[in-house]
Structure formats: C-alpha cells, structure tokens
Amino acid sequence: MDVVGMEDVVLGQYVGNPELEGDGALGYLDDSTVPPNSSTPTYALAVTRINNERWDGVPFILRCGELMGGVGVGEVCVCVCV
Numbered sequence: 001m002d003v004v005g006m007e008d009v010v011l012g013q014y015v016g017n018p019e020l021e022g023d024g025a026l027g028y029l030d031d032s033t034v035p036p037n038s039s040t041p042t043y044a045l046a047v048t049r050i051n052n053e054r055w056d057g058v059p060f061i062l063r064c065g066e067l068m069g070g071v072g073v074g075e076v077c078v079c080v081c082v
Contacts, residue, residue: 002049011041014066028066042066 002008016027028034028042043065049058 002051004046004048008047010043010045012043012065013038013040014042 013028016025016030018025028040029036029038034040043063045061045063047059047061049055049060
C-alpha cells in the first residue's frame, strides 16, 4: 500500500446552510464552544493505492467527518472505483 502524503489528503471544516433549519443551518464555527478562529478539521479524505497487479491504478478513497450523515449516524462505506 502506498504511504499517504499530504498531497493525497483533503481536510475541511463544515459550514452551515442558511436555507436549512435547525442544526443544518449552523456550521462548526457557529458552535458557542468553538473558538471563532478555529482551524480544526471536521472532515478528512485520503486516497491510497494497493501496490499489486490486481489493484493497479485503482484508488482507495477513505473519508470521515463530523455531521456527514446527520447526528448519531455512523457509516462505513467501501467504494472501489474501477
């Protein structure tokens, strides 16, 4: 498996959507417990590859984030792009 470098990673922070109501309208920085200048990532995506003939050229994309599926929702999804 390839070593994951920063060029293979995307980090982010969720923002609110003013068209929604409730928690969906608020972003990470809208939380009163979060410092207003926080740069803490709430989302990460990494791409890696397995170095063998069968998986040659196939990216494996790993992602996780706060509030991706809603409050109290957890999910593991394996997507193979061939």
